[in-house]
Amino acid sequence: MxxxxxxxxxxxxxxxxxxxxxxxxxxxxxxxxxxxxxxxxxxxxxxxxxxxGNGNLIHVSGGYATQTHGRFHEGQALSLTEQDSQALAALPMVKRALPSAEWQERITFADKRSWMMPYAVKSEYQAMNKLRLLPGGRWFNPVDETQQRKVVVLGYQLAVQLFNQQEGDWFSGGELEQDPVGQIAKIGAHEFTVIGVLAKNSGNIEQGSPIDDSGFTPFSTWQRFHPNQAISGINLEPRVGSDRQALAATVQQVLKRKYAASLQDQQIVMVQDHFLSQxxxxxxxxxxxxxxxxxxxxxxxxxxxxxxxxxxxxxxxxxxxxxxxxxxxxxxxxxxxxxxxxxxxxxxxxxxxxxxxxxxxxxxxxxxxxxxxxxxxxxxxxxxxxxxxxxxxxxxxxxxxxxxxxxxxxxxxxxxxxxxxxxxx
Incomplete structure (x- = not known):
C-alpha cells in the first residue's frame, strides 16, 4: 500500500x-x-x-438561367407554380410537398406594421414545420381554405410588435400584453381576422425567415387575390430513410425537364436541404x-x-x-x-x-x-x-x-x- x-x-x-x-x-x-x-x-x-421549423425539409425555388437553352436565355428567371408541387409530391421519396407564396404587402394594425411579408401556405404546413399555437387560438383548417377566408396566424414577436401598446426595445423583445385573437389586421388594403398566435419558437421557415416574426394566411386566399401568379417556393418533406442528395438531384431533373431548361444549368432550380445544412x-x-x-x-x-x-x-x-x-x-x-x-x-x-x-x-x-x-x-x-x-x-x-x-x-x-x-x- x-x-x-x-x-x-x-x-x-x-x-x-x-x-x-x-x-x-x-x-x-x-x-x-x-x-x-x-x-x-x-x-x-x-x-x-x-x-x-424547417430543420428536416428541402426547400425548392426558381433560380436564374446561366446559359441560353430552349426558351430560356441567360439571366431569365424560372417561376414555379402550384402544379410543380403536385408533380414533386408524386415522387416516391417525397412524403409531402407543399407550395408557399409570399404576399407583396405587409401586415398592419392601426399605425403599426410588420417588417416581413406574410406567407400563404397550406393547412398541412403547421404539422410539417412543427408549429405550436398559444391557447385560445387555432391554425386555419380545410374549410378556411375552401372558402378562401381572410384569416391570419401571427408569429409571437409579430403579435407583440403589432398589438402591444408600447414598443419593446430591440434587445428585450417583449411579452404579449393582450390576446390578438379576433382582432382585425390588414394585409395591404384587405382586412384579415387574427385566429391564432404561435408559441415562441426560435426556429426558421422557408429560406431562413424567423418563425416568431412571420405571419401566415391560407394559400387559397392568396390565390383569390393573385390568380395565376408564381409561387415563391416548395417545401419538401422526404420519407424516412430516403437518400436526400439523390432526391435533390431528382427534383432538379424533373423541373428542368418540365420547363425544357438545360440539364447542366446548376442555377436555374435552387434546392436547399436544411437537414444537410444542420x-x-x-x-x-x-x-x-x-x-x-x-x-x-x-x-x-x-x-x-x-x-x-x-x-x-x-x-x-x-x-x-x-x-x-x-x-x-x-x-x-x-x-x-x-x-x-x-x-x-x-x-x-x-x-x-x-x-x-x-x-x-x-x-x-x-x-x-x-x-x-x-x-x-x-x-x-x-x-x-x-x-x-x-x-x-x-x-x-x-x-x-x-x-x-x-x-x-x-x-x-x-x-x-x-x-x-x-x-x-
Missing amino acids: LPIRQIMQEMAAEKLRLSLTILAVAWSTLCIAGLLAVGEGIRSGIVRTIQN KSMQQFLLRLQSFLGIIGFITLAVASLGITNVMFATVKRATRDIGVRMAVGATPNTIRCHYLAQSLITMGMGGIAGLGVTFAMVRLLAAIPLQGNPIYDHLGQPVPELSLSVIAIVIVTLTVMGIVAAWLPANHAAKVTPLQALQSE
Whole structure:
C-alpha cells in the first residue's frame, strides 16, 4: 500500500508552492470546464433552433438561367407554380410537398406594421414545420381554405410588435400584453381576422425567415387575390430513410425537364436541404467546442509545470529518505508510484475546487433572466451545461496531465541509490 500519511506530510512541507500549484490547477480546471460548458450550451441551443421549423425539409425555388437553352436565355428567371408541387409530391421519396407564396404587402394594425411579408401556405404546413399555437387560438383548417377566408396566424414577436401598446426595445423583445385573437389586421388594403398566435419558437421557415416574426394566411386566399401568379417556393418533406442528395438531384431533373431548361444549368432550380445544412452547422459547433477545449488544455498544461517543479523540490528534499527506503527493500516502482500518487492528489484537489467553482458559475449564469432577448432566443436560449461528458473530459485530462507532470520527478526519484542518498545534504 502507498504511505498516504507520508505523502501528505511531504506535501505539507511544500505548502506554499503546493498551495499556489493547487490554485493554478483550480484556475486551469475552471478554464477548461467553463469553456467546454459554454461550448456545450451554445451547441445544444443552436441544435434546438435548427431542428425546429424547417430543420428536416428541402426547400425548392426558381433560380436564374446561366446559359441560353430552349426558351430560356441567360439571366431569365424560372417561376414555379402550384402544379410543380403536385408533380414533386408524386415522387416516391417525397412524403409531402407543399407550395408557399409570399404576399407583396405587409401586415398592419392601426399605425403599426410588420417588417416581413406574410406567407400563404397550406393547412398541412403547421404539422410539417412543427408549429405550436398559444391557447385560445387555432391554425386555419380545410374549410378556411375552401372558402378562401381572410384569416391570419401571427408569429409571437409579430403579435407583440403589432398589438402591444408600447414598443419593446430591440434587445428585450417583449411579452404579449393582450390576446390578438379576433382582432382585425390588414394585409395591404384587405382586412384579415387574427385566429391564432404561435408559441415562441426560435426556429426558421422557408429560406431562413424567423418563425416568431412571420405571419401566415391560407394559400387559397392568396390565390383569390393573385390568380395565376408564381409561387415563391416548395417545401419538401422526404420519407424516412430516403437518400436526400439523390432526391435533390431528382427534383432538379424533373423541373428542368418540365420547363425544357438545360440539364447542366446548376442555377436555374435552387434546392436547399436544411437537414444537410444542420449537419454542417453541428460539425462547425463541434470544432468550436474542441477549440475551446484546446485553449483550456493549454492552460492546464502550463499549470502542470508547477506540479513538476513541486515534485522536483519534494524529491530533492526527500533524497535521504528515498535512499533509506530503497536500502530496506523498496523497489523503483514503489518510489515511482509514491510521487505519481502525490501528483494525482494535487491535481485532484485543484480539479475538485475548479469544478466546484465552475458548477457555481454555471448555476449563476443559468439564473440570469435573458428570455425575451431576440438574439438569445434565436440561438435557442443557450445555457452553459456542465454535462457528464464535460466532467469526464476534465477528469481524464487532469489524470493524464498529473501523470505527465510527475513522470520525470518520479523517474528521478526511482533512480536514487543508497550511496547517492548518503552523499546528499
